[in-house]
Amino acid sequence: MTLAFLTNWLGSVPPAAIPLLLACLGLILSERAGVVSLGIEGYLAMGAMSAASVTLVSGQPLLGVLAGVLAGTLLALGFGIAVVVLRCEQILAGLATMAIGLGAAGVIGRSYVHRTFEGIDSLQLGALAELPLLGKLLFAQDPLTYLAVLLTLACAWMLLRTRLGLRLRAVGEDPATADVAGVQVQAHQLLAVALCGALAGLGGAYLATVASNTWVENMVGGRGWIALALVIFARWSPLRALLGAFLFGAIEALLPRLQAIGLDAPVYLVGMLPYALTIAVLVIASYSPKRRGVEPAALGLAYLRQDRR
Numbered sequence: 001m002t003l004a005f006l007t008n009w010l011g012s013v014p015p016a017a018i019p020l021l022l023a024c025l026g027l028i029l030s031e032r033a034g035v036v037s038l039g040i041e042g043y044l045a046m047g048a049m050s051a052a053s054v055t056l057v058s059g060q061p062l063l064g065v066l067a068g069v070l071a072g073t074l075l076a077l078g079f080g081i082a083v084v085v086l087r088c089e090q091i092l093a094g095l096a097t098m099a100i101g102l103g104a105a106g107v108i109g110r111s112y113v114h115r116t117f118e119g120i121d122s123l124q125l126g127a128l129a130e131l132p133l134l135g136k137l138l139f140a141q142d143p144l145t146y147l148a149v150l151l152t153l154a155c156a157w158m159l160l161r162t163r164l165g166l167r168l169r170a171v172g173e174d175p176a177t178a179d180v181a182g183v184q185v186q187a188h189q190l191l192a193v194a195l196c197g198a199l200a201g202l203g204g205a206y207l208a209t210v211a212s213n214t215w216v217e218n219m220v221g222g223r224g225w226i227a228l229a230l231v232i233f234a235r236w237s238p239l240r241a242l243l244g245a246f247l248f249g250a251i252e253a254l255l256p257r258l259q260a261i262g263l264d265a266p267v268y269l270v271g272m273l274p275y276a277l278t279i280a281v282l283v284i285a286s287y288s289p290k291r292r293g294v295e296p297a298a299l300g301l302a303y304l305r306q307d308r309r
Contacts, residue, residue, distance in 0.1 A: 005257065006133055007133050007135065008136065009253060010133065010137040011135075011136025011140060012256065013137065014141050014145045014246075015253070016250075016252040017248065017249025017252075018249075019203040019206050019223055020227050020245040020248055021148055021203075021246075022151070022202050023040050023043075023199065023203045023223060024231055024234065024241040024244070025152060025155050025199050025241060026040065026200045027227055027228060028231055028238055029159075029196055030192045030195075031236060032172045033171045033172045033189045033191075033193075034172035034298040034300070034301065035083060035189050035192060036091065036094060036300045037094055037197075038090075038095055038228070039095070039097030039101060040196070040227055040228065041098045041102065041220055041225065042075060042097050042101015042102050042104075043072040043201055043224070044203055044204040044220045044223060045101050045105035045106075045220045046071040046101045047068035047069065047071055047072040047200060047202065047207075048204035048215060048220060049108060049109035049112070049204075049215055050201070051064035051065055051068035051208040051209050052064065052208040052214065054067035055119070055209060056112055056115055056117050059117075059118075061117070061118070064205060064209050065206075067205075068204050069205065070201065071204075072197040072199075073197040073198045075201075076194055076198070077193070077194050077197065078097065079093055084189045085186065089302075098224070105217070109217065114216060117214070119213040120210050121142065122140055123143065124140055125139040144210055145210075152238050152239065152242045153239075156238040168191075168192055169296075171188045171298075172296035174298060176303070200224075204220065225278065226274060229278040229281045230248065236295065248274055251273045251277060254273070
């Protein structure tokens with residue numbers, strides 16, 4: 001019984017973890033370039049709504065996923081133009097973008113609420129999926145889960161091993177010095193913000209086409225805020241984000257498993273665990289000396305070329 005419970009529990013973790021992971025990856029890229037994207041909740045909502053509506057209209061979940069990525073990217077570009085080109089205050093612009101995304105998703109998706117559709121099915125890799133404990137976790141997931149893991153590895157490699165990653169990190173640490181070195185600060189920040197929107201849009205599309213196969217208003221449920229805390233937990237590292245997302249996902253997936261075995265668990269208490277963990281992460285991070293020197297030095301600061309020394 002214990003082994004079966006653990007196997008099923010671990011197998012149900014990715015649907016809860018992948019949206020957090022993708023949103024966190026996007027935030028890491030954006031913040032590495034010095035831009036705080038507080039509109040992440042709106043990106044997720046627009047991605048989920050767009051994916052669900054396009055899937056319902058076309059009958060093609062892959063088209064829905066692409067629509068979700070596009071919707072998140074477009075919303076993020078609007079935010080990027082506001083803060084990078086027009087130099088709006090990042091926190092206020094991010095909160096406004098979040099409100100716009102949530103509101104637009106609710107209005108545009110109103111006619112698609114609670115309409116189910118056939119989403120993206122999990123892969124079944126034969127006998128490997130029947131292995132005890134890790135079989136369902138590793139070999140019985142949907143294609144987007146494996147894509148998210150590959151994107152995590154790609155982001156880690158890009159940030160640490162490529163010229164583009166070096167430029168993004170330079171822009172986030174010292175944009176004036178990067179500008180002197182010939183790096184187009186605004187272009188790289190806009191690229192990072194657009195990638196943040198695309199990844200978050202993909203996370204929202206995952207919620208709609210894999211985790212739920214429907215669209216419900218407010219289905220994002222605060223995942224954007226959890227992803228923001230997860231960035232601090234991961235110390236702006238994609239690989240740490242992978243571990244952190246699965247930790248948060250494991251906690252979120254615990255309640256349905258407990259109910260499935262008939263355990264009389266306190267529903268609201270268990271349901272609040274991911275948010276309680278989010279608060280704990282923020283409190284611990286505020287007192288952690290390890291955070292110093294990891295956070296991008298120019299995070300949240302608008303760069304004006306005329307201020308360059």
